Amino acid sequence: MSETVAVIGAGLVGSLMTLGLAHRGYNVTLIDMRPDPRKTSNKSEKNLRSINLAVSDRGIRALEFVDKEMSERVLKDIIPMHGRMIHTLDGKQESQIYGLFGEHINSIDRGKLNEHLLDEIDLFNENSENSNKIQCIFNHKVAGLSFNTSFAKIKLINGDDKDNDNEIEKNFDFIIGADGSYSNIRYQIQKYIRMNYQQEYIDKCYLELYIPPGENGSFLIDPNHLHIWPRKEFMLIALANEDGSFTSTFFGPWKLTETLNKRELIEPFFNDNFPDAVKLIGMDNIVRVFKENPKGALMQVTCNKYNYSDKAIIIGDASHSMVPFYGQGMNCGFEDVRVLLQLLDKSTTREVAFDSYTESRHEDLKAILKLAIDNYNEMSTKVISSAYLFRKTLDSLLGKLLPKYWIPLYTMVSFRGDIPYSECIRREKRQQTILKIVETSLIGMCAIAGWWKYRKST
Numbered sequence: 001m002s003e004t005v006a007v008i009g010a011g012l013v014g015s016l017m018t019l020g021l022a023h024r025g026y027n028v029t030l031i032d033m034r035p036d037p038r039k040t041s042n043k044s045e046k047n048l049r050s051i052n053l054a055v056s057d058r059g060i061r062a063l064e065f066v067d068k069e070m071s072e073r074v075l076k077d078i079i080p081m082h083g084r085m086i087h088t089l090d091g092k093q094e095s096q097i098y099g100l101f102g103e104h105i106n107s108i109d110r111g112k113l114n115e116h117l118l119d120e121i122d123l124f125n126e127n128s129e130n131s132n133k134i135q136c137i138f139n140h141k142v143a144g145l146s147f148n149t150s151f152a153k154i155k156l157i158n159g160d161d162k163d164n165d166n167e168i169e170k171n172f173d174f175i176i177g178a179d180g181s182y183s184n185i186r187y188q189i190q191k192y193i194r195m196n197y198q199q200e201y202i203d204k205c206y207l208e209l210y211i212p213p214g215e216n217g218s219f220l221i222d223p224n225h226l227h228i229w230p231r232k233e234f235m236l237i238a239l240a241n242e243d244g245s246f247t248s249t250f251f252g253p254w255k256l257t258e259t260l261n262k263r264e265l266i267e268p269f270f271n272d273n274f275p276d277a278v279k280l281i282g283m284d285n286i287v288r289v290f291k292e293n294p295k296g297a298l299m300q301v302t303c304n305k306y307n308y309s310d311k312a313i314i315i316g317d318a319s320h321s322m323v324p325f326y327g328q329g330m331n332c333g334f335e336d337v338r339v340l341l342q343l344l345d346k347s348t349t350r351e352v353a354f355d356s357y358t359e360s361r362h363e364d365l366k367a368i369l370k371l372a373i374d375n376y377n378e379m380s381t382k383v384i385s386s387a388y389l390f391r392k393t394l395d396s397l398l399g400k401l402l403p404k405y406w407i408p409l410y411t412m413v414s415f416r417g418d419i420p421y422s423e424c425i426r427r428e429k430r431q432q433t434i435l436k437i438v439e440t441s442l443i444g445m446c447a448i449a450g451w452w453k454y455r456k457s458t
């Protein structure tokens with residue numbers, strides 16, 4: 001008989017993991033504390049903030065690894081973004097292309113992607129060969145977890161049962177926790193293993209704004225760029241939606257953002273710092289969002305190990321919540337799915353697969369968390385510095401001239417899912433050392449040429 005597995009969390013990562021396991025013949029039960037997002041119009045219940053995400057090579061590879069045709073279906077609405085569009089204070093727009101050879105990242109609506117993945121689960125079940133291998137239980141929260149040598153037992157509470165007096169217990173051969181940053185599964189397995197764990201809030205929050213479509217659904221700014229208004233301590237970004245609108249996000253320190261609570265303060269702040277964005281979003285909308293909408297916190301979670309023997313393992317944000325500045329949270333979570341499935345495919349036992357996952361994945365997860373936090377500085381500040389732009393030009397030139405030996409960091413992270421995150425950092429360190437030498441030599445040569453020219457003219 002097939003093994004039974006419970007995947008906790010029907011978000012992006014849990015839904016993909018469910019499909020991957022079902023394709024391998026497991027009987028999967030997918031459990032989420034929220035209602036099925038396709039059957040509710042209540043936004044807070046959906047857990048689908050309107051944000052759109054950047055999906056790049058690692059995410060796409062993992063989707064294709066699970067099922068190539070499914071991947072094409074769920075990614076059909078993506079909008080390619082070939083580079084950053086920098087909006088300077090004086091209203092100019094400057095394009096900085098991401099890929100050396102036309103590669104691009106893609107904007108996708110998070111909510112729609114989640115719903116498409118759940119549709120794929122229904123489609124999988126409808127296939128007569130699969131005879132409902134996947135069972136979905138929505139509106140049920142996992143409140144407890146215990147193990148014995150043969151199974152993992154979970155306690156479920158029905159979301160409609162306000163008194164929690166109707167607990168249901170279910171046994172599975174093993175469970176996978178994909179229950180997000182505040183993971184209860186992570187907390188539960190900490191009781192069984194010596195898990196190192198760290199959670200750190202950064203001093204930035206975010207607020208979502210909305211740029212409506214122009215006439216007849218046209219885009220008011222170029223849809224094929226990720227728009228950035230870099231202002232050092234704070235910044236605004238915008239990603240296109242298929243209907244001609246953009247989802248824009250303001251990132252800023254808590255103190256500053258919380259003081260922007262009255263029209264008299266919000267108006268001059270936006271007029272001074274984002275005059276062109278005000279024209280796109282509308283001042284009334286900006287004021288309403290700053291006064292009424294909740295601000296999102298940003299935090300990093302790291303832990304190690306990720307599994308309890310062959311009984312439980314955590315993936316996605318549950319094991320590595322990161323700040324969104326490299327656009328890799330979901331991509332990395334999808335990569336977790338691919339890596340874990342590959343290990344399950346090739347290992348002699350599940351315990352070997354889970355232990356190898358913990359051992360091999362940790363360095364990469366540490367690496368992407370570091371890259372994500374460091375990238376705030378790049379997006380908000382460096383992109384307008386001429387020293388950075390000069391170095392980036394050299395970096396790209398070397399990447400074009402020596403593609404086998406030289407790969408810019410952004411390319412490795414976003415377009416080369418075959419290079420592990422930790423290897424990206426190692427290679428980038430070597431490249432930066434060489435780049436510094438090239439840069440110093442170039443500056444030296446220019447200085448000598450200038451001095452020579454001066455000598456000749458005197």
Ligand SMILES: Cc1cc2nc3c(=O)[nH]c(=O)nc-3n(C[C@H](O)[C@H](O)[C@H](O)COP(=O)(O)OP(=O)(O)OC[C@H]3O[C@@H](n4cnc5c(N)ncnc54)[C@H](O)[C@@H]3O)c2cc1C
Pocket residue numbers: 008009010011012013014031032033034047051052053054055140141142143178179180181182183184185206249296315316317318324326327328329330331332333
């Ligand atoms: C502003 C912002 C921008 C971002 N931009 C990008 C981007 O451009 N690219 C990118 O790759 N990533 C991005 N991310 C990160 C990305 O959104 C996350 O990494 C991704 O959604 C994580 O998916 P997940 O399935 O692991 O967790 P989640 O999406 O959080 O899903 C967890 C699920 O578990 C359920 N759950 C929780 N607890 C329980 C329980 N006890 N019992 C049952 N169910 C439970 C929840 O209801 C939820 O449905 C961004 C994040 C933010 C905040």
